[in-house]
Amino acid sequence: MARDxxxxxxxxxxNMDDEWYNKFCNQVERDDKRSERVVFSTDWQRFLWAFILxxxxxxxxxxxxxxxxxxxxxxxxxxxxxxxxxxxxxxLQEMYKGEPQKLxxxxxxxxxxxxxxxxxxxxxxxxxxxxxxxVINQRSxxxxxxxxxxxxxxxxILSDKGWM
Amino acid sequence: MEFKEIIIKDFLSYYGDNSIEFSDMTTIIIGQNNTGKxxxxxxxNFAIYGRIFHTGKGVNxxxxxxxxxxxxxxxxxxxxxxxxxxxxxxxxxGVQLNIELDTSYLNIDRKVIYKNENGSFxxxxxEVSVSEIDKLDGHIISSDSHxxxxxxxxxxxxxxxxxxxxxxxxxxxSKIMQLSKGGNFSKAVREIARLSVFEDAKEIADGYSKHxxxxxxxxxxxxxxxxxxxAKLQKELDAIEEDIKKYxxxxxxxxxxxxxxxxxxxxxxxxxxxxxxxxxxxxxxNELESxxxxxxxxxxxxxxxxxEIAEDAVFYKISDKINSFKNFYxxxxxxxxVPPSIPRAEIVKxxxxxxxxxxxxxxxxxxxxxxxxxxxxxxxxxxxxxxxLRDLNIIFGNMIDxxxxxxxxxxxxxxxKRRLEERKxxxxxxxxxIASQLESVKLSEEHxxxxxxxxxxxxxxxxxxxxxxxxxxxEFDRNDALIEEKSKMLQNLRTQQVLEIGxxxxxxxxxxxxxxSSYAPKVAEAMEKLYKRAHxxxxxxxxxxxxxxxxxxxxxxxxxxxxxxxxxxxxxxxTIDENGDRILNINQGNRISIQxxxxxxxxxxxQEEFGQQYPFVTDAPVSALGGDNKLNTIxxxxxxxxxxxxxxxxxxxSKNKTNDxxxxxxxxxxxxxxxxxxxxxxxxTKNNQHTVIKRIKG
Numbered sequence: 001m002a003r004d005x006x007x008x009x010x011x012x013x014x015n016m017d018d019e020w021y022n023k024f025c026n027q028v029e030r031d032d033k034r035s036e037r038v039v040f041s042t043d044w045q046r047f048l049w050a051f052i053l054x055x056x057x058x059x060x061x062x063x064x065x066x067x068x069x070x071x072x073x074x075x076x077x078x079x080x081x082x083x084x085x086x087x088x089x090x091x092l093q094e095m096y097k098g099e100p101q102k103l104x105x106x107x108x109x110x111x112x113x114x115x116x117x118x119x120x121x122x123x124x125x126x127x128x129x130x131x132x133x134x135v136i137n138q139r140s141x142x143x144x145x146x147x148x149x150x151x152x153x154x155x156x157i158l159s160d161k162g163w164m
Numbered sequence: 165m166e167f168k169e170i171i172i173k174d175f176l177s178y179y180g181d182n183s184i185e186f187s188d189m190t191t192i193i194i195g196q197n198n199t200g201k202x203x204x205x206x207x208x209n210f211a212i213y214g215r216i217f218h219t220g221k222g223v224n225x226x227x228x229x230x231x232x233x234x235x236x237x238x239x240x241x242x243x244x245x246x247x248x249x250x251x252x253x254x255x256x257x258g259v260q261l262n263i264e265l266d267t268s269y270l271n272i273d274r275k276v277i278y279k280n281e282n283g284s285f286x287x288x289x290x291e292v293s294v295s296e297i298d299k300l301d302g303h304i305i306s307s308d309s310h311x312x313x314x315x316x317x318x319x320x321x322x323x324x325x326x327x328x329x330x331x332x333x334x335x336x337x338s339k340i341m342q343l344s345k346g347g348n349f350s351k352a353v354r355e356i357a358r359l360s361v362f363e364d365a366k367e368i369a370d371g372y373s374k375h376x377x378x379x380x381x382x383x384x385x386x387x388x389x390x391x392x393x394x395a396k397l398q399k400e401l402d403a404i405e406e407d408i409k410k411y412x413x414x415x416x417x418x419x420x421x422x423x424x425x426x427x428x429x430x431x432x433x434x435x436x437x438x439x440x441x442x443x444x445x446x447x448x449x450n451e452l453e454s455x456x457x458x459x460x461x462x463x464x465x466x467x468x469x470x471x472e473i474a475e476d477a478v479f480y481k482i483s484d485k486i487n488s489f490k491n492f493y494x495x496x497x498x499x500x501x502v503p504p505s506i507p508r509a510e511i512v513k514x515x516x517x518x519x520x521x522x523x524x525x526x527x528x529x530x531x532x533x534x535x536x537x538x539x540x541x542x543x544x545x546x547x548x549x550x551x552x553l554r555d556l557n558i559i560f561g562n563m564i565d566x567x568x569x570x571x572x573x574x575x576x577x578x579x580x581k582r583r584l585e586e587r588k589x590x591x592x593x594x595x596x597x598i599a600s601q602l603e604s605v606k607l608s609e610e611h612x613x614x615x616x617x618x619x620x621x622x623x624x625x626x627x628x629x630x631x632x633x634x635x636x637x638x639e640f641d642r643n644d645a646l647i648e649e650k651s652k653m654l655q656n657l658r659t660q661q662v663l664e665i666g667x668x669x670x671x672x673x674x675x676x677x678x679x680x681s682s683y684a685p686k687v688a689e690a691m692e693k694l695y696k697r698a699h700x701x702x703x704x705x706x707x708x709x710x711x712x713x714x715x716x717x718x719x720x721x722x723x724x725x726x727x728x729x730x731x732x733x734x735x736x737x738x739t740i741d742e743n744g745d746r747i748l749n750i751n752q753g754n755r756i757s758i759q760x761x762x763x764x765x766x767x768x769x770x771q772e773e774f775g776q777q778y779p780f781v782t783d784a785p786v787s788a789l790g791g792d793n794k795l796n797t798i799x800x801x802x803x804x805x806x807x808x809x810x811x812x813x814x815x816x817x818s819k820n821k822t823n824d825x826x827x828x829x830x831x832x833x834x835x836x837x838x839x840x841x842x843x844x845x846x847x848x849t850k851n852n853q854h855t856v857i858k859r860i861k862g
Contacts, residue, residue, distance in 0.1 A: 005548035045474035055482050082559055083475060089556040090485055093492045100495045107549045150581065153473065154574045157481050 005107065006088055008118040013070035014047060015126050020133035021067035024050075024147070039153045043071040046147065048083065050132030051125055055090050057135060060127035091124040092117075165321065166807050167779045170211070171260040173275070174243040176203040177844075179854035186779075186809060187837025187862055190802045192830050194814035195842030200855030201811045204842070205783035208809075209331055210234075211261035211272050212322050214292070214315070217333050227333075235276045235287040241851045244285060253280045254288065265321070268305055269297045272318060294318055325355040326770050329763050330778040349766075356770045357702030362695035366688050373684030380665055380681055383672040390664065397661050401654060408650045411643045418640035425633040426736075429626065434755060436622045439615065452595045459588045473574070479563055480570035489560040493553060500536070502550045511541055658685060702769070703730050710765030714739075716800040717757050728761060737762055760784060760797060764804045779807040786812050795825055802835045814841065830861055838862030 025043040040046040077084035096103045110116050139146045146152045167186045172178040177200040195201045206216040216234055219225040239257040247255045258275020274292045278285035293309040294317045308314040385391045496502045514520050518528040527534045662682045711728040726739030726747045739747045771777055786797055801808050830839040839861035844853045
């Protein structure tokens with residue numbers, strides 16, 4: 001099957017800061033009612049929310065201390081192509097804000113090298129998510145139970161306010 | 165008449181001599197299950213009527229009168245053991261009841277004496293004695309120690325026909341509510357209304373009529389022609405009378421069947437009614453279980469909506485960025501970075517024709533459009549980035565549309581979740597309530613199947629008896645109609661007979677005889693009418709009074725409406741609504757209220773008629789009545805009777821607060837002169853336990 005013009009690669013893993021990995025991912029909920037209360041019940045969902053919050057804030061934060069075992073990769077989005085494309089689109093928009101023509105040049109440059117823009121975009125997504133995790137961290141301090149509580153998250157989605 | 169004191173000696177659960185004094189107003193005796201409440205009631209019954217209620221006999225228990233049968237189990241166990249250990253040769257078990265009459269005191273002493281035979285006590289003899297002592301000077305007016313004399317003396321004061329009414333045993337209620345001819349209820353009313361006077365008068369008039377007729381027949385026989393005519397008439401009369409007799413037997417047999425089937429139904433229907441409540445609870449419980457499961461499923465579904473939030477709705481947070489993608493894309497497009505994806509062959513064709521085959525743009529040589537098209541020619545349908553960006557633009561466009569729906573969608577999710585949680589909470593509360601209801605009737609889940617089967621069996625039996633009852637009623641009505649028809653024929657023939665005698669020229673017949681031959685049947689008829697009127701009046705009075713009490717008992721319960729109806733036609737007592745229609749599906753509590761109201765009604769009328777005040781002693785399941793009904797019922801009994809003795813279950817250890825209200829009533833009501841609390845003594849074995857009486861008021 002022909003690959004897309006922008007392809008993150010099937011084996012790509014999304015990196016994240018070790019701090020956020022330990023704090024927000026791979027958490028085994030001991031409470032058997034977990035499914036009843038956790039809104040973003042899987043790691044990629046939390047990652048997506050972090051990414052969106054990062055985009056909302058409009059800030060990329062380079063990852064300082066990559067976790068050894070990134071919890072998920074592009075395979076998660078295999079059946080969620082629309083979501084991944086929205087993330088890529090948003091990343092492109094941020095990367096080429098004010099200079100869209102550079103996109104084609106970069107693309108052609110990468111193509112000549114037999115690559116595509118996938119790596120740059122993945123890093124962009126990771127850095128926005130890195131900012132977002134900081135937002136979630138702060139929000140969790142202000143409001144314990146945030147991320148698990150549907151009401152809080154919905155209020156956050158509908159709110160036009162940020163926390164950074 | 166007032167009960168003053170009862171002394172119970174080694175009788176049933178009462179060990180040694182136990183004295184209970186009664187207030188001249190109301191005495192309330194409370195006790196938990198198996199503490200001697202019903203035994204006290206038995207003691208009063210034993211003293212007056214020599215009977216006790218045996219709960220183990222029959223379907224709902226029965227009164228037993230046979231003294232040998234009674235003697236088998238009235239001797240107190242502890243006494244029996246101690247007496248055997250002490251090698252006593254005789255022991256006795258019995259009751260003394262002291263009653264105050266208008267001018268005297270009546271002391272009843274009834275006991276069974278046992279003899280030690282080879283290490284066990286056997287019935288030896290039975291003694292009943294009654295003495296009447298003058299109130300003023302204390303002299304003995306009469307003293308009967310012979311059993312029969314003593315019982316006759318007691319009967320002078322305590323009518324047997326109303327014994328079950330002033331000594332009311334709840335469990336025997338269905339029997340005393342029998343309205344049919346010969347039933348307890350009709351016997352009581354018959355006595356109250358002195359219906360026997362009219363019955364006797366009718367019998368005398370009928371007898372005299374026959375006597376005069378016999379004389380006439382003898383005289384008529386002398387006149388051959390008249391004798392023949394009369395003989396013919398008489399033959400017809402005899403045939404009709406024979407028919408009437410035959411139909412009456414059939415009707416009576418149908419009536420006995422009706423009584424028997426009703427008695428069965430009276431036993432079965434309350435049971436089913438009680439079981440129905442269980443059934444309702446089980447049904448409700450199952451419904452709740454399934455609703456709770458459904459809610460859990462719905463909540464689970466609601467949780468899957470969280471995933472939806474995670475996958476779609478989150479993009480609403482960055483609606484501005486989603487919207488701005490369109491501008492970003494347009495910028496790219498404007499700068500020619502997003503070429504239209506047109507198949508190469510189409511572009512070549514357009515350049516050949518110098519005109520775009522899609523948008524009709526001029527592509528002639530030298531035109532700017534031709535230059536652009538030419539530039540894109542090598543890349544056109546292989547321009548992946550263009551295609552990709554175009555695809556992104558479509559996805560973002562769709563997301564813009566989707567985002568508009570997000571606020572409402574999220575509100576709906578929250579609302580649905582709130583409603584589901586509220587519903588779940590209320591279902592769980594309801595479930596707990598049902599569980600406690602089931603707990604209160606000591607009905608655990610594992611019994612449900614058993615109970616269902618029992619309900620099924622009860623239904624079958626009830627249907628069976630209802631069918632039989634219907635058939636018996638039809639049979640009764642058919643024979644009743646035949647009797648009426650034959651009676652009319654009989655009446656006509658008799659009139660004819662009398663007329664012929666009157667018109668005859670037989671001079672032997674005196675005017676007096678002529679007069680009686682026509683007058684006696686009229687007297688009998690008049691007596692029958694008077695009987696009917698007295699009968700109806702008595703029933704109406706009882707019904708009116710019962711209804712008055714019923715209203716008082718249920719005044720605070722808006723759910724209990726209706727008027728008491730004593731239906732002599734169908735031999736039933738029930739309540740009717742404002743349209744006169746029978747109220748069906750009454751529960752156990754309501755049934756008890758109706759019974760108590762009717763009993764209070766009968767007793768009030770009896771008191772008015774006999775000029776004798778009876779103390780009202782009840783061991784009715786008043787505890788089964790609901791909160792306000794219970795207190796109102798007790799209050800109604802207090803109001804209705806000069807002296808009342810109420811035995812009631814003490815359930816203050818359960819969560820039911822009503823009992824505390826009864827204790828409050830005991831403490832605060834000036835009508836409650838005395839109150840006792842019964843409990844069981846501490847003992848190593850059950851055989852050594854006995855009733856302990858504690859006076860808590862008075």
